[in-house]
Amino acid sequence: MLWFAMLYLKGRSYLAARGFLSHLLDEVPDWTSLDGELVSDWSLDALPEAPRSEAAIVRRPVYWTRTQWLEPFILEYDSISQAAKSLKAIQRNWAAYPTVLQRRTALISEALPPLPSKPKIFPFELPRTPMGGFTLLDEHRLLGSARCSSPFPNGEFSFVEDKEGPPSRAYRKLWEALVISGRLPAPGETCVDAGASPGGWTWALAQLGAKVLAVDRAPLEERVAAMPGVSYLQHDAFTLKPTDLGPVDWLFSDVICYPEALYAWVSAWREAGLAKNFICTIKMQGPTFDATATERFASIPGSKIIHLWHNRHELTWINLRS
Ligand SMILES: C[S@@+](CC[C@H](N)C(=O)[O-])C[C@H]1O[C@@H](n2cnc3c(N)ncnc32)[C@H](O)[C@@H]1O
Missing domain, CATH: 3.30.2130 (VC0802-like)
Incomplete structure (x- = not known):
């Protein structure tokens, strides 16, 4: 039976x-x-x-x-x-x-x-x-x-990858974050890409037709810097005030830094009200998980925090204006 x-x-x-x-x-x-x-x-x-x-x-x-x-x-x-x-x-x-x-x-x-x-x-x-x-x-x-x-x-899933265009494979985590968000930067929308070098995320954003200001202390790959809509500023992203850059549709960060440093920078942008949408990587420093800093991001209204399939020892914070 x-x-x-x-x-x-x-x-x-x-x-x-x-x-x-x-x-x-x-x-x-x-x-x-x-x-x-x-x-x-x-x-x-x-x-x-x-x-x-x-x-x-x-x-x-x-x-x-x-x-x-x-x-x-x-x-x-x-x-x-x-x-x-x-x-x-x-x-x-x-x-x-x-x-x-x-x-x-x-x-x-x-x-x-x-x-x-x-x-x-x-x-x-x-x-x-x-x-x-x-x-x-x-x-x-x-x-x-x-x-x-x-x-x-x-x-688990994978993307059909572009092996020639982007100078790093980091663009896959931005693609995944955008797919999960269900929103893409529209052609002509303005983006700041902090910690942009060598240029995977900037490449992905420029491909969508967005206007990207890539900020990094290290240089951007030349072929990415030459893409339409891309400009590059060699600078410490965190010493730039929101008012130095003006209003943006999207603020991205893949900067390697302590989560608290990212939180302080993001808070300044939120207080200034100059960025509409945020997608940032919260990178864990050392082998531990910084639960306290992560909860600070999570407590920002409208936040989603996930470990993407394409993330490493990091989480992705997504906060989009509805
Ligand atoms: C993981 S890489 C970014 C990879 C990039 N998203 C891509 O798609 O190619 C991290 C970058 O953060 C940059 N960085 C670290 N501290 C920074 C700071 N204070 N300001 C700007 N860039 C910084 C490093 O130079 C490095 O290029």
């Missing part, structure tokens, strides 16, 4: 950002289970149905993730085909996160609809169809979630 049972759990499971499991464990010190790099804080108090009401979801700032499993459940199943059938009955997209029983996980995955895996051409709209995730706990139980914070399988 075929059998299966499903228990919804109160809490979340968080898939660690690549290389930053220790930061995630610091953020979720009361974790209840660890499967590979999937950290969970759910309790076994089963919920009668998916915790769609926000009140049922544990909310706390957790940043060092690839994706978060928002509606975790445990499915008890009889066979591989039964597991795949049960998942398909919920929705189409399920990304396997293999931990134990990798062959069995692969067999369930093969019985599910294929997931998009091709590199994406920038710009593109975020997929609207829900992305689920699952991992096996043992031979007859899997942990899954039909809704994840990232629309990409396990939070």
Whole structure:
């Protein structure tokens, strides 16, 4: 006889950002289970149905993730085909996160609809169809979630890259931040790109037709400086006052600095009211995670802080005027 049972759990499971499991464990010190790099804080108090009401979801700032499993459940199943059938009955997209029983996980995955895996051409709209995730706990139980914070399988994706135009690969994180924001600088909009050298972000912005003032103590790659709409100022970005540069549509920063220095600079721009939209990299100095500075950014109204798939030991702060 075929059998299966499903228990919804109160809490979340968080898939660690690549290389930053220790930061995630610091953020979720009361974790209840660890499967590979999937950290969970759910309790076994089963919920009668998916915790769609926000009140049922544990909310706390957790940043060092690839994706978060928002509606975790445990499915008890009889066979591989039964597991795949049960998942398909919920929705189409399920990304396997293999931990134990990798062959069995692969067999369930093969019985599910294929997931998009091709590199994406920038710009593109975020997929609207829900992305689920699952991992096996043992031979007859899997942990899954039909809704994840990232629309990409396990939070991972790649762009079709331009290997010739940009002088660094840093443009990929700006592309990702813009795709996630759902907004692009429009042709003719003004941008300050602080910490611009060698010019990956400036290249990406100029490609969109924006007017970019690239500021860095180091020189900008010549071919980027020569792009239409690009001007370059060799200067310490943080000693430039907002009034020195005037109003801008977009303020970008990829400056290597202490998060507090970036916060002070951004605060000056906000107080002056001279920048409409901000996308800045909060770079962690040394091996630790500066949670205090990160929370200061998070407390700015309208802020979103994420670890992008293309980020390294850094988070991205996005604050756009609605
Ligand atoms: C990670 S790199 C930026 C890469 C760049 N976004 C790209 O796409 O090519 C960091 C840059 O910050 C610059 N930088 C560090 N401190 C700075 C400061 N106080 N003012 C301006 N630039 C600074 C460095 O010279 C370096 O070029």
